[in-house]
Amino acid sequence: MGKKTDEICDVASNKKIAEDHFILEITAPKIAKNAVPGQFVSVQVREERATDPLIRIPLGIYRIKGKKLSLLYKVVGRGTRMLSEKKKGKKVRVLGPLGNGFMTGAPGGKEKAVVVAGGHGVAPLVSLTEKLIKDGKRVVFLIGARTKKHVVCDAELRKAGARVCVSTEDGTRGKKGYVTELLKEYLKTTESKEKKAQGVTIYACGPKPMLEEVSRIAKERKMKAQVSLDAYMVCGIGACLGCAVKTTTGYKMVCKDGPVFGSEEIVWKER
Amino acid sequence: MDLTVTIGGMKFKNPLWAASGTFGCGKEFVDFLDLSEVGAIVAKTVTLNPREGNSTPRVVETPSGMLNSIGLENKGVEHFAAEVLPEMKRYGTRVIASISGFSRQEFVECARVLSGKSTPDAIEINLSCPNVRHGHTKCLLMAQDPKATKEVIRAVKKRAKAPIIAKLTPNVTDIAEIARAAKDAGADAISLVNTYFGMAIDPLTMRPLLGNVVGGLSGPAIRPMAVKAVWEVYKKVKVAIIGIGGIMNGLDVAEFMIAGANAVQIGTTNLVEPGAMTRILREYKEYLKKMKISSARNIVGRLKTGG
Numbered sequence: 001m002g003k004k005t006d007e008i009c010d011v012a013s014n015k016k017i018a019e020d021h022f023i024l025e026i027t028a029p030k031i032a033k034n035a036v037p038g039q040f041v042s043v044q045v046r047e048e049r050a051t052d053p054l055i056r057i058p059l060g061i062y063r064i065k066g067k068k069l070s071l072l073y074k075v076v077g078r079g080t081r082m083l084s085e086k087k088k089g090k091k092v093r094v095l096g097p098l099g100n101g102f103m104t105g106a107p108g109g110k111e112k113a114v115v116v117a118g119g120h121g122v123a124p125l126v127s128l129t130e131k132l133i134k135d136g137k138r139v140v141f142l143i144g145a146r147t148k149k150h151v152v153c154d155a156e157l158r159k160a161g162a163r164v165c166v167s168t169e170d171g172t173r174g175k176k177g178y179v180t181e182l183l184k185e186y187l188k189t190t191e192s193k194e195k196k197a198q199g200v201t202i203y204a205c206g207p208k209p210m211l212e213e214v215s216r217i218a219k220e221r222k223m224k225a226q227v228s229l230d231a232y233m234v235c236g237i238g239a240c241l242g243c244a245v246k247t248t249t250g251y252k253m254v255c256k257d258g259p260v261f262g263s264e265e266i267v268w269k270e271r
Numbered sequence: 272m273d274l275t276v277t278i279g280g281m282k283f284k285n286p287l288w289a290a291s292g293t294f295g296c297g298k299e300f301v302d303f304l305d306l307s308e309v310g311a312i313v314a315k316t317v318t319l320n321p322r323e324g325n326s327t328p329r330v331v332e333t334p335s336g337m338l339n340s341i342g343l344e345n346k347g348v349e350h351f352a353a354e355v356l357p358e359m360k361r362y363g364t365r366v367i368a369s370i371s372g373f374s375r376q377e378f379v380e381c382a383r384v385l386s387g388k389s390t391p392d393a394i395e396i397n398l399s400c401p402n403v404r405h406g407h408t409k410c411l412l413m414a415q416d417p418k419a420t421k422e423v424i425r426a427v428k429k430r431a432k433a434p435i436i437a438k439l440t441p442n443v444t445d446i447a448e449i450a451r452a453a454k455d456a457g458a459d460a461i462s463l464v465n466t467y468f469g470m471a472i473d474p475l476t477m478r479p480l481l482g483n484v485v486g487g488l489s490g491p492a493i494r495p496m497a498v499k500a501v502w503e504v505y506k507k508v509k510v511a512i513i514g515i516g517g518i519m520n521g522l523d524v525a526e527f528m529i530a531g532a533n534a535v536q537i538g539t540t541n542l543v544e545p546g547a548m549t550r551i552l553r554e555y556k557e558y559l560k561k562m563k564i565s566s567a568r569n570i571v572g573r574l575k576t577g578g
């Protein structure tokens with residue numbers, strides 16, 4: 001595993017790209033050198049000597065470009081709002097790279113991948129998709145968002161060569177409803193056409209209920225799914241045992257053992 | 272500048288130690304600091320039998336602090352002694368084991384296992400665990416009951432080969448009374464404090480934010496209360512004190528020392544800034560230099576009160 005650094009980084013840009021969604025670009029040569037798609041970083045939003053908010057924010061790595069790292073995030077609370085106010089020229093303390101990325105298997109082959117993104121779950125899936133396509137795989141990318149204003153990354157995913165389908169909860173764009181409905185619909189057509197959904201791998205990132213449903217769908221069809229989990233984190237390095245998730249072999253730490261897990265490993269209902 | 276401290280006859284290179292449960296077993300931090308610069312590492316608390324830990328969420332942020340209810344997740348003392356301790360002893364610093372139990376026998380059994388082939392430099396006794404035997408006394412935790420505290424410390428002291436440190440809960444009316452009980456039973460030092468009871472609720476869902484409903488509060492939010500606990504014990508009991516609670520920088524270390532601590536432990540800060548111990552040690556040295564204090568021991572208990 002690559003060396004981790006707690007790096008003080010310059011903010012290169014911090015731009016709003018859609019309703020509540022921002023892309024923060026930072027210069028992080030040490031982290032960028034060691035990071036792979038699916039890993040994440042932990043960002044300190046408070047000033048160096050301040051005590052509040054004490055805990056950092058974990059964010060997936062959206063893009064790695066030379067010495068620069070981009071993070072795509074949604075403003076959901078105080079920490080992410082404060083982050084969105086950090087202007088170019090400011091410094092932020094960023095810890096990473098953390099966790100393990102997705103497993104993409106050997107390059108080549110004609111396998112298919114279905115990538116399912118719910119809300120800000122898109123963030124770590126873009127560079128994954130680019131890698132899959134580079135490896136010669138065919139990618140169908142399903143985006144689920146609240147409204148058409150919350151849809152992000154669709155154009156660049158198309159440009160990269162993925163087939164993109166969108167669903168929104170209010171029906172203002174694409175199919176109305178949850179992205180898992182889109183997944184079921186898509187799998188039905190592939191099943192009838194190719195009769196081999198089993199050869200398709202699912203990659204997913206989003207809210208827990210969505211991942212649970214994705215995992216149920218995969219199990220029903222005997223497909224393999226990799227899910228990237230969200231958990232409340234403090235240290236991000238496996239030291240506090242705070243980010244536990246129940247698995248078939250006992251509690252594991254999302255920050256260190258994940259955040260990507262095989263969907264069959266996760267015990268979704270804890271009690 | 273002389274930073275060494277001697278506690279229970281054991282010499283430590285400096286008074287900045289890593290607190291139990293906040294520093295893993297050290298190896299998680301090797302990318303961020305030189306472990307040999309840390310005064311001592313207190314390992315995560317272990318119990319006689321492995322424990323799965325509490326349900327999730329186990330942590331949540333609070334103003335200038337955090338609540339945790341990890342529930343002493345650990346693989347048991349045998350695993351610690353065989354697999355973890357030998358590795359930790361290679362880091363070039365003192366290693367302190369932390370043990371807990373649900374009865375006096377469990378504590379003693381842990382101490383026995385830690386007196387085998389690989390032994391720690393000291394044993395911290397985490398008394399913030401349910402008080403099963405003395406349940407009728409209304410003392411929820413062992414360290415809320417002077418009698419239970421005395422029994423456990425005395426029994427462990429008899430069995431252990433290493434110096435022992437009693438780690439107390441601040442959730443008591445009179446912390447000095449418990450500290451005295453621990454000292455009389457043979458504790459070489461007292462660690463003050465473990466976390467304060469607390470809880471947090473999401474008003475929109477009306478649900479607790481921790482799976483366990485209640486948890487322990489740590490971080491800068493508790494520092495003034497922890498400093499006071501140290502001062503209370505320093506005034507009333509002649510015993511070595513390890514101050515703990517919300518230390519984030521060198522001046523915070525000085526605050527605990529002036530109140531009467533001989534050494535300190537850094538907890539939550541390690542979790543939000545993994546390289547913090549190196550920075551805090553540097554800042555503390557700068558402070559001592561600026562104050563023209565040549566030995567870290569000379570600052571202990573130097574609180575000036577009155578005119």
Ligand SMILES: Cc1cc2nc3c(=O)[nH]c(=O)nc-3n(C[C@H](O)[C@H](O)[C@H](O)COP(=O)(O)OP(=O)(O)OC[C@H]3O[C@@H](n4cnc5c(N)ncnc54)[C@H](O)[C@@H]3O)c2cc1C
Pocket residue numbers: 040055056057058059060061072073074075076077078079080081120121123124229230231232233234259
């Ligand atoms: C591995 C990982 C990768 C992530 N990647 C991204 C990403 O790429 N883009 C993105 O927009 N979001 C991502 N998140 C979610 C993001 O970390 C949270 O939205 C953020 O921490 C909320 O902070 P806040 O202070 O704004 O919200 P708060 O006001 O604190 O809370 C709002 C919500 O966020 C949750 N939350 C708060 N703090 C944390 C925390 N420390 N860890 C996890 N959840 C928390 C709360 O439970 C609550 O539901 C990721 C989370 C994890 C664990």
Ligand SMILES: Cc1cc2nc3c(=O)[nH]c(=O)nc-3n(C[C@H](O)[C@H](O)[C@H](O)COP(=O)(O)O)c2cc1C
Pocket residue numbers: 240242290291292293315316339341343369397438464465466488489490491493515516517518536537538539540
């Ligand atoms: C996540 C977490 C886990 C902890 N686990 C333990 C433990 O296993 N044993 C123990 O004695 N104290 C444990 N503590 C308490 C700390 O060692 C320390 O006493 C307390 O957090 C106060 O110091 P701080 O404010 O510097 O964190 C834990 C604290 C935290 C935040």
Ligand code: FES
Pocket residue numbers: 232233234235236237238239240241242243244253254255256
């Ligand atoms: S966040 Fe501390 S163990 Fe995962």
